[in-house]
Amino acid sequence: MTDTDMTGGSALGIFERWLSLWVALAMAAGLIIGSMSPGLVESIAGAEIASINLVVAVLIWAMVFPMMVNVDFGAVAGVARQPRGLLITLAVNWLIKPFTMAFLAVLFFDYVFAPWIAPEDAQQYIAGLILLGAAPCTAMVFVWSQLTRGDATYTLVQVSVNDLIMVVAFAPIVALLLGVTEIAVPWQTLVLATVLYVVLPLAAGLITRRMLGSQQAIEAFSARIKPLSMIGLIATVAILFGLQGEVILNRPVIILMIAVPILIQSYGIFAIAYGAAWVMRVPHKIAAPCAMIGTSNFFELAVAVAISLFGLNSGAALATVVGVLVEVPVMLSLVAFANRTRNRFPTETA
Template identity: 75%
Template sequence: MSIFERYLTVWVGLAMVAGIAIGTAAPSLVEAIAATEVASVNLVVAVLIWAMVYPMMVGVDPRSLRDVVKQPKGLAITLVVNWFIKPFTMAALGVLFFEVVFVDLIAPDDARQYIAGLILLGAAPCTAMVFVWSQLTKGDESYTLLQVSVNDVVMVFAFAPIVAFLLGVTDITVPWETLLLSVVLFVVLPLVAGLWTRARLGEAERIDAFRDRVKPWGVVGLIATVMILFGLQGQVILDRPQVIALIAVPILIQSYGIFALAYVAAYALRVPHRIAAPCALIGTSNFFELAVAVAISLFGLNSGAALATVVGVLVEVPVMLSLVAFANRTRGRFAVP
């Protein structure tokens, strides 16, 4: 285990602080990074995420894909949690906090905007970073790929109707460029590269040795990604700390609640830990590129909805690291490893 993996939480914390400092001290640098964007996908961040995903894709054995159908429970949990529970609990928490608990702290118009942003987050399960969390919990690479792929297919058909229902608007324009580009960048290309690498290396021992060499670079990519994300949003954090803290409350409750629901269900159904951990983590994290893009297109760049989706980005990494640590500590409680 590299020094980056051993003290990952510390490095990520330092990356957050460094990102905010850089965003404040060198805004021109941050603006240059922000400008490298296609269809709401930042290309600099995309390269780093690709570096994180690639080592896991090297571990995807095509021969094992036919065996994933023997474990339907993990996929069923993922689909039920992501599409029948998560969007609606996020909407309910948004209403509870911004129309009841925080009613004296937030103007009604702003509250409606924040609720809209939370709904967009809840309806967009993660595509890219799930591979990172799965790798950190020693998840089954082939099964994680299956879960993400099925999720992406469902998202194409279910995202707009669910958002339209919960927001009460019908003219939802799904940014297909963002959705398709993200799937290609974060799933298709790393998978092709991983399969090509396996074919070139041939022997299982050489594949394992290669993965051990490139795996630390994935962690470095995660740290650099956090620094850039916090650099891009550093000024927002400093300008509106109270609002960000308020928005973070329902997101935190949702994240830990959804993880607990999926993880306990997997435990009760005796799903192996290598499937159960990624299964629970997929529902916990969000496809923030899609959520941010839709928020901007529906409500505007400076809207409260867009801000709420950005807070989702800021909250996600620390939350996911804490859940990865919990999943690793509780691996031995599962009857099947």
């Protein structure tokens, strides 16, 4: 997700501060374009090779690459000074979050909402929610860390270790959960998407960091390319909603239905991680970011894989995009809660 400078300047840039608004405008633009020029959107949808849409692949890289440049795997060694925060992050992200999201998705779309949704549509929404649940946040957490006065270096450690695990764990967990919910898993596409949208951007980010050399040069480069993330996100959302226009206009209530399990999951995961940090007496500057990582989602990856597996105009892709719309208001409310409860946590590392 779009990164921001952790060391100074505005806590939230204009894009991050009004992300929900920009996403909503992109949705509206997509609906208008889809209605007025359906041929244009369909031609974009048809630009595929091996189930990977070329246009969207470029846009996803535009979103992902700027944040990968900010991931420093050399910081992983810093975990030794406070392992409890990292243990909470990893346990929540990989042992709890994917499975609770799958449970909530099945609960709502196979049972609670079943009278109003066709079974084949329900399976698509379940798949999209599973992809969201299996993709914990990678870079927007730097923003939440800064807003809660978190330890920036330790946040980087958490994100870096999380990314290393994501490279090897994302595809198997998604395949397992999609299989459990009886959705056919195209393994080749899933692995290809993971390599394309996680492994290769990480490698490109690492190479770029080494070429730039100094931290000052890295930060300057990141500031220059950060607008690419905005362009990629807005364009991708517009394309998705252009293809989904008919469904959305005819059944807007489906957006609210998809949002329900996402909201429950977000607040529930935060409560688990933040509560565990409080019980384990983790300092607030580590506890707040470690709870935010699991609560927030790596929606770029979820959107990309949903498109690769099920198509641009699929219900799965729609579900991942709804996650984008819901996330920022939820995370800002949790930032406010974390700041109000700061005095309940230790202030120094034990």
